[in-house]
Structures are given as C-alpha cells and as structure tokens.
Amino acid sequence: MTIQDINSPPGATGGLSRTRFFLSNEFGLILLIIVFAVIFGLSARGFLSPFNLFTLGRNSAINIMIGLSMMTVIVTGGLNLAVGAMGVSAAMVCGWLIEGLGVPWPLAILGGLAFGAALGFINGWMVVRTGLHSFIITLATMSIFFGAMIFLTRAEAFRDLPAAFSAFGKMKFANYLSPLLLVTLAVAVALAWLYRATLTGREMLAAGASPAAAELSGIRVDRMVILCHMLSGGLAGLAALMLVARNGAAIPSMAGQLGQDWLLPAFLGPVLGGTLLQGGKVSVLGTVLGAFLVTMLSSGLLMLQVGAFWVQTFLGLMLLVAVLLDKARRSYLARRNLA
C-alpha cells in the first residue's frame, strides 16, 4: 500500500473503480433513461416514431447546450442566472447583423457568439471586481441584458433569416437524427477534453475547487473566473442560435420573460449529472445525460396528455428529488466508506 502502488500508471483501473462507476450518477441516469424510454415506448403511442425521435433529439440538443452553459459557471462555484437573457441577446445580435447590416450569415453567427462571450465577460469581470457572489451579479445583469435587448429591438423579431438557418433546423439524417444534436455532442466532447486534458480546463477546475490554493500555486484565479463566464455566454448564444434554427426566426421572447424559461433546464442538467454546486468538479457526460432525461420526460409526459403546467411541476419536483437522492447516496457511500 506504499510506494509500489503509486508506480502504476495514471488511470489504471481496478475493481474498485468499476464498482464506483455503478454507484455513479452517470450510471443512474443511463438506467433512468432506459426505464423511462421503455415506459413511454409502451404507453405513449408514437413516442418511438421517427418524427418524435427527431423532435426529441432537436429539443434535447438545445436543452443540453443550456445545461452546459450553466455548468461552465458552476465549475467556479458560481451560478449564471442570466443564461437565457444572454443567449437571446446574442441571437438577436446575430439576427440584426444579418438583417440590419447585411453581414453574411456565417460571420453573423460568429458575431452572435462573440457577443454572448462579451456579455459573459461583463458578468465575470464584475464578479471578480466586486467579490460578490455571481448569483447577485447575474440576477442584476439578467434584467439589464434583457431590458436593453427589448429596448433596442423594440421587442420585434428577425424573421427574414437566410434559408440556410431553418433548413439546418429541419434537416434530418436517416429520417430521425437532427444535426443540431451532433453540434451539441461535438461541443460536449470538446468540453470534456477541455476539462480533462488541457491546461485551461484544469486551471478552471482548480480555481473553482479552492481559490486560495490555486492562487498560491500560480493560477490566475480571476482570469479563470472571467473565462468561465465568457464560455458560458458563448454556449448560451449557441443554444439560442439553435433555437433560432428550430423556429426559423430570432424572437425576443423565445426564452420567456427575462429568459427565465431556461433556468429549469439549465440547472436540471448539471445537478442531475452530478456537477458539484460548490465548484471544482464537473461531469460533462452527466450534464448531457441529465438534460436528455429531462427533455425525454417532458416530451413523454406531453404525449401522455399531461398538461404543460403539470410537466413544469413535475420537473421542479424532479430537481428536488434528484438533489435529495444524491445527498442520500453520498451519505450512504460515506458511511460505508465507499467514496
């Protein structure tokens, strides 16, 4: 149990880590997804039809992206309540660049994403500068960003977007797979690589886990916090652009009043997926699975003719149950000394 053992290369897995996987969040989510897929497949007619699978994929692509956007800030031990407001603002900028300035659409998309990142910079910079919790800062900027956006757009949508946009939203591979889902999965893989195998990602995690220790080890904690917020803004913009592709128009109210419709999916993904709210630990796979489960549940419940409001209630309940279950799981593991 001494030094000999630490000679084994990193990542060497024994039986122990296999048991750990079966006790992990990700495994639990996969089980839940299978269970609910079977239930809905048997009870809701048309749940497994190509068309429903297509919409399910498209919607989960957007929800997962929203969850990832929140996750990147949770890494720092913070929150981003302004995801919705930032995302919609970024999409509106993209629409304006196309319709107002005649910028070619690929450039306009980049412009929109950059704008999202810029809004994230504002959040991050203020968090670092004031030392206040990001909860307060993003609560304020949520209203500011959204209000300014409504004022500048006069609450009007950009509807004359190039056909490429809605064509992308409607495109199907093999009759049921939306390319939007592929975009999301590509982003998720990139994020997983970022956190696992790059300097920046590791520094983000270290800064989130223990700012004092990270600083004394030579990490610019303030920069990392700002960078996490910028990443969050960019991803929120991407989620909104995917929504634009789905709707065929950039609409100021597409994320609800103040962008609040996004909050529940934004938290559900990371929290179900086991990303620590205290920061410093992240599970990209968990967030993807969590957000997918949520999308599947709402879709299935709607097909079972459960009213839309009940679906919201159900999702809220689910957030609570997930958190409580996780707490129970943790204390069980701690008592049995399995983790």
Next chain:
Amino acid sequence: MSEQKAIFEARGIEKAFPGVMALKGVNMTLMPGSIHALLGENGAGKSTLIKVITGVHLPSAGTLLLDGTETQFSSPRDAIAKGIGVVHQERNLFPRFSVAENIHLEQLAAGYLKPINYSALNEGARPWLEALDLDIDPATPVSELSVARMQLVEIAKALSLQSRVLLLDEPTASLTSSETERLFTILRRLRDGGTSLVFVSHKLEEVQEICDRVTVLRDGANACESRSMDGIGRHDLVQMMIGRAEGAAAWRHRDTTGQPEVLGLSDVSTSLGHKGVNLSVRKGEIVGLYGLVGAGRTELAKAIMGKFKVTAGKVQVNGKAVTIPNVASAIHDHGLGYISEDRKSEGLILQHSVLANAGVPIWRKLAGRFGALRDKRIHDAVLPYLQKLEVKTPSLNQTVANLSGGNQQKISVAKWLAAGVQFLIVDEPSVGIDIKTKAYLHELLRELADAGTAILVISSDMPEMIALADRIVVMDDYHITGEVTNSGVYDDISHAIMGLIHDAEEDSGAVVPLKEISV
C-alpha cells in the same frame, strides 16, 4: 497504578476504507491521571483510531469500553456527552464565527429560540484563552487568526468541555516551544486532576517529556500496546515505529559566500506592517527565518510572492529590481515558489486527486500544443518526489482529503520540490511529518540547495531550523532583529536566537508576563 481501573479501552479495533485497511485489530487502554502517547509513522492509523474512539468513524470491528462497560458512539456529540473530548489533527473551526462562538459551539444557547448572550459567551471563553496565554479578543473571527493560533483556539475549545478523556491529535504540530511548554503545564495539571489524556506527536522529545504510557502503531497494528514509558528511550520508540534505527542526516557546513544573490530585499515595507526589512538569499544557500508565532514571517513570504503589496524599498531577483504584481507572475516569470504552512486551505485542493495536486505548479511548463496536458507527463515529473518522501496512498488517483495528515503534507511539499523554481520559501515544511520522512525531507532540501536553489526556511521547530539553515535571520513583530550564523551546535544557536527575540521585546517594552494559569 496497577490497582487503578482503566477508564477507557479499545479492543480489537478494525477499520477499512476503500482500498485501505487502516486499522487491523488495535488495542489501547487508557488510565485515569495519565498522559498516553500514541505514536506511529504517517498513515499508521493514529488519527483513524482517534476518530473511532470519538465517534467520528464507526469501526468495522472491535469493541469500545467506557469504565468497563461496552459502549457505542452514534456521533461525535454522543462521545462528548459521555465525557470524551478531542482535538483533531485538522482544524475544525468555523472561520466566520468568532473565537468565543467556536469555543462554545456545542452549548451556544439554552434553547432553540433563546437569543445568544454574546457578552456572557465572550466572558465564558476568556479563561480558556488565558489559560493558554492566548492574547486575543474572543469576539475576533477565527478567519483572522494564524494557523498556530487556530490550533490554540481548538485546544481551548476542547479544554472548555472539561472531559474525562481528552485526545489530542498532534496539538503541537504548529506551535513553537514556548507555546508548547504552556500547553504542557496545563496538560500536567489536568493529569493530576485525574483526566486521562492521549497525546499524538512526531516530536519525540515532547513525548518523552510529558507522557507516562505509550502505544505505538505500525501499519494499522500495535507495535506496542499501552505500556509504561519507564525505561523506554528515544531509540526504542523509533525502533518500534519504523522497525529500525533513525538515520537523520545532521547539519553540515555549506559555503555559499561566492555565489550570486538570488533574492534581495532592501528596506522593504509591506502593506501588512513590515518595516525596513533587509534580507538576502544567495544561490544554493539555505536561510532560516525564525520568530515566534505572529512575528510576521508567513506574511513576509506572501508579500515576496506578490500576494500582498510591497509599499516601500526594493525587491531584487538575480540582482534586478522587480515589482511582482501577483503570485502567478512570481512563480512563472521570476521562478519563486512558496510552500504554504496551511496545507488544508492554501496548500492543497483537498477534493482533487494526488496527481492533480502534485502537478499544479508545473502544469504550464508541461502543457503542449493547444495547452494539451497529458497525465503521463505530470506523473513522470512528480513521481520521483512523491516516492522520495514515501507518500502512502492506494493510488495517485486517490482524493487528497482521504490521506493521512502527514501524507497530505508530503504532497504539499513534493509539488514544490518538483516545480524546479530558483528560489523556494518553505513555510513549516514538516508539520505532521514523521521522523523518518523528516530526515528525507531535510536531505531533499539540502540536495535542492546544492543544485543551486536558494531556500528560505520558516519554521517554529528550532531543531529543524538548526539542522537545515546556513544562516538564521530572526524576526520579531514585523522587524528583522538580527542574524546568527549557524554552527550546528544546538545550545549556542538557540541561545543566540532567543537572545535576539528577547532583546527586541525588552526594547519595545512588550514583555509578556507569564500569567498564573487557572484551569
């Protein structure tokens, strides 16, 4: 002694963690009116045994007997209620709460809705602080205290419970000898009053001074069980702990006068209150910075690293005047490093793995194209140091929080040894490290210096200072009061150092009278 009945007994205690069998059937018997030493190498299972006895861990097997009857503790609170108090190795204070609130945490208010009487609370805390000669206002938030003072507050908290059995897990690890003496006076008084004490320490001189019985653990088993200290010498203790004799490499004369200066401070003042500090460390030199707790040594170190502002004077690195804006710049641009005295909150990221912790300072150096960082490279860079310090862990993927205190400390040190900086500040490096590893650590630091690293050692442990330093600079109350060239002769040097401290105190008229202790 022999007619006396044991107050507490642990029989056949086993405790398993995933991948680790921490205790393999350990026995210990505690007598009233006795100070019982619990010894063993890092990771031998001392803290685990203490946590089992105080209701933190449920044992996997074995029985606990209190006054001869079998008991079980459902929680730490339960153990306290049954008269068992403890000072854990790791700090367990609430940083934002005041000293008094922390001390009375278990008995804050009479009822759930009854308001807390703060002035009574503060008054109640005062005698315990005074007993330890701890001159702080009970209303001070704990977060403002230094590590050593937090340790004393923790001890005060345990004393205030007035328990029958009191277990102290390395209480003296970050105390200087005068504070330790003060603590010992109290412990002796408690012992004479019939309390049963357990004392864990890696400083064998302390153990021999104060303990009358001893239990030694080795790899989770008894190497000796609850026997009298009569006739047991230091040599026997070491033999039982590590299975062979101690091989401490002693101080040796090192001459670096011809070498260029790596770090120089001239007339430096800081935003924390240092005034006119002059200090010079040459290439390959080991300079000691000694002082009592609160002298401003750690603070000076952090100011050098750019964590706090230098408000006047000149800081020179390799002869060039520099302004260091932040810690990252100190490390990456100027090649300075700082091993923190506070491993738990500043040295380590407890929830991350051993490998993730050990590599942080060299991540930037090891990153390849696009900032890609491969575990293999980090692994290769840090492993030699982890091995030389004999870090005991089931794997490099183990979460650091799950390691024993001493092994955590080794990682906090190893990560800087691997960092390859040209100037290294080492702040209390051997807190909690066992004697065997301490000798290795000293040897490693000397090797590092021989290879050209300039080292500034801050330590409250005078023998350590004298074993390591070429030159010892003494600091008192944020001023440098003088310098002693080390000759390796303990009595001369310690005398000279204490002289420098006391002269300074008499000058400023701030001699602290030894108060009567009233426990």
